[in-house]
Amino acid sequence: MFKGSITALVTPFKNGAVDEDNVIALCERQIAAGSHGLVPCGTTGESATLSFEEHMRVVELVVKTAAGRVPVIAGTGSNSTSVAIQNQARAKALGADAGLVVAPYYNKPNPEGLFQHYQAINDAVDLPIIVYNVPGRTVIDIDVSTVARIAGLTHVLGIKDASSDMSRVSGHRRLIGEGFIQLSGDDPSALGFNACGGTGMISVTSNVAPELCAQFQDATLAGDWHTARQLNDRLTPLHHALFSSASPGPTKYAMHLLGVTGLEMRLPLTEPDEASKLAVRKAMVIAGLLDQS
Numbered sequence: 001m002f003k004g005s006i007t008a009l010v011t012p013f014k015n016g017a018v019d020e021d022n023v024i025a026l027c028e029r030q031i032a033a034g035s036h037g038l039v040p041c042g043t044t045g046e047s048a049t050l051s052f053e054e055h056m057r058v059v060e061l062v063v064k065t066a067a068g069r070v071p072v073i074a075g076t077g078s079n080s081t082s083v084a085i086q087n088q089a090r091a092k093a094l095g096a097d098a099g100l101v102v103a104p105y106y107n108k109p110n111p112e113g114l115f116q117h118y119q120a121i122n123d124a125v126d127l128p129i130i131v132y133n134v135p136g137r138t139v140i141d142i143d144v145s146t147v148a149r150i151a152g153l154t155h156v157l158g159i160k161d162a163s164s165d166m167s168r169v170s171g172h173r174r175l176i177g178e179g180f181i182q183l184s185g186d187d188p189s190a191l192g193f194n195a196c197g198g199t200g201m202i203s204v205t206s207n208v209a210p211e212l213c214a215q216f217q218d219a220t221l222a223g224d225w226h227t228a229r230q231l232n233d234r235l236t237p238l239h240h241a242l243f244s245s246a247s248p249g250p251t252k253y254a255m256h257l258l259g260v261t262g263l264e265m266r267l268p269l270t271e272p273d274e275a276s277k278l279a280v281r282k283a284m285v286i287a288g289l290l291d292q293s
Helices: 020-033 050-064 081-094 109-123 146-151 169-176 187-195 212-219 225-241 249-257 274-287
Strands: 004-008 038-041 073-075 098-100 129-133 156-161 181-184 198-205
Touching: 004 050, 004 098, 004 212, 020 038, 020 050, 020 212, 038 073, 050 073, 050 081, 073 081, 081 098, 081 109, 098 109, 109 129, 109 146, 129 146, 129 198, 146 169, 156 169, 169 181, 169 187, 181 187, 187 198, 212 225, 225 274, 249 274
Parallel strands: 004 038, 004 198, 073 098, 098 129, 129 156, 156 181, 181 198
Antiparallel strands: none
């Protein structure tokens, strides 16, 4: 159920509020382009600046728009275990297919604290969990042995790993088994991730190039590595350009160039600088998303 190109959706804003019509339009665009799933209110969705009501309204809109055509993995994590449980429970009530639960940031729990955090969420809410390991943002890295322990919990189905460490895929396979879902959280290394045994990507780039990202993932899952490498060559400059300034600024800028959403973000995030914008435009030309002019 959770494989292929799964888009970590941006949250569109208009005059300071969530642009609900655009949330719906962006979901429809993704589904029409062949994306295999949607993630509302993850890091790329600026979840840290959304109120609980806004967060869950976006989840509700995405679930209703998807209408079972693709799975919806709602961002539900928090550095507070009780808040994560609240988010997970609400996501279940709204009909999400799973919760994406990030490692607790800022608190810096030890491995036992990490395990108990996920155990508490697992035991409180009957909804599948995708663990999210992104040490570049959370400071804490969920090591392979701790992931293996967490994977023994009833509702934990897989992981989004953004560590860029390809050896993690084999480590998880060895300790947990091939049935454990492994999704990359790092677009530039998605080719290697799937070659090592991953089955998909929760992607930032697919906000901008959903068709190409879906085709890339389809190729890797079919074992067509020649096609996958060709698509990866086109996409790699874009992967890097979208992180040339604080995310999701460059992504929203690229989507603005395509006419699919506005540039508005919430403080402390601001528009990318001119160097970043230039990098994005150049990468979009390479990917075939914009004309050279």
